[in-house]
Amino acid sequence: MKKSKNTKKRTNHIRIIIPVVLAGVAVWGIFALMGELSKTSNSANNTENTVTQPEEDPIKTNDPQNTDNVSDEKDITGGSDKTETPTTNPSTGLKNATVEITNASYENGQITASGQVNNVVETTGTCTYVFTNTSTGKTVTLTSDTLPSPSSTPCSSVSSNKSNFTTGKWSVILKYKSSYSEGESTSVTFTIN
Numbered sequence: 001m002k003k004s005k006n007t008k009k010r011t012n013h014i015r016i017i018i019p020v021v022l023a024g025v026a027v028w029g030i031f032a033l034m035g036e037l038s039k040t041s042n043s044a045n046n047t048e049n050t051v052t053q054p055e056e057d058p059i060k061t062n063d064p065q066n067t068d069n070v071s072d073e074k075d076i077t078g079g080s081d082k083t084e085t086p087t088t089n090p091s092t093g094l095k096n097a098t099v100e101i102t103n104a105s106y107e108n109g110q111i112t113a114s115g116q117v118n119n120v121v122e123t124t125g126t127c128t129y130v131f132t133n134t135s136t137g138k139t140v141t142l143t144s145d146t147l148p149s150p151s152s153t154p155c156s157s158v159s160s161n162k163s164n165f166t167t168g169k170w171s172v173i174l175k176y177k178s179s180y181s182e183g184e185s186t187s188v189t190f191t192i193n
Contacts, residue, residue, distance in 0.1 A: 084119040086181060095120060097153075097176050097183030104172045104188040109162045111192065113142075115174040115185060117153035122146060125178030127155030134169045134189070167192050 086095035101115040113129045123146055131140040144156035155174065171187040 086119045089182075092182065094177075095181035097181040099174050099176045099183040099185040101172060101174050101185050101188045103157070104190050106162070106170075106190055106192045110159050111162065111165055111170075111190075112157060112159040113172050113174070114157040115155050116149075117146075117155070117176050117181070117183065120153050120178075120181045121149065121151065122153050122178050122180060123148055125153060125176055125181070128175040128177075129158050129172055130175065131165070131170050131172045133166055134171055136166065136168070138166060140164055162192065165192055 084098060086097060088094070089096055097117045098119045099115060099117050101113060103115075104113045105111070111131070113131075115127065115129070117125070125146050127144045127146060129142045129144070131142070132138070140160065142158040142160060144158050147154040147156055153176070155176070169189055169191050171189045173187045174185040176183050
């Protein structure tokens, strides 16, 4: 008789658990479906703000058989196909690098600068930051190496304490050079108090 009561209790428990589990799965399914509908609705509402660019065929630099899309003007050193293709400087034979300063500032007694090359992906170039006092013409030059990146060539940041500089307005340019390319940024100014 005892076995019969235990069997009935187990059967009752199973009768309760199965509908609860099924209800949970149904609720989860509804929420998952609503989430997908919401994503579809949002992407449909934002179509006028979305810019779609055609995909380009990737270049396989390690495949000697693949020469379909390789030209002298294409940067095949790695990285993204979305970078601007550098042109060649006829006088030097080097690619023209598009260089920019991303930060130049004086704060808490430290002068810092950072920058990058936007249309070339390399890891062997040298970044040279040239700081010039716009009143006196005094220059301070700091160099750094490049950092690895899949879509550009970032230059390591440089910093120096105020003792190497004088007060006043300073400009800084970033020069980049490698065996493959070279370029120079426009100047950025900041003030040292």
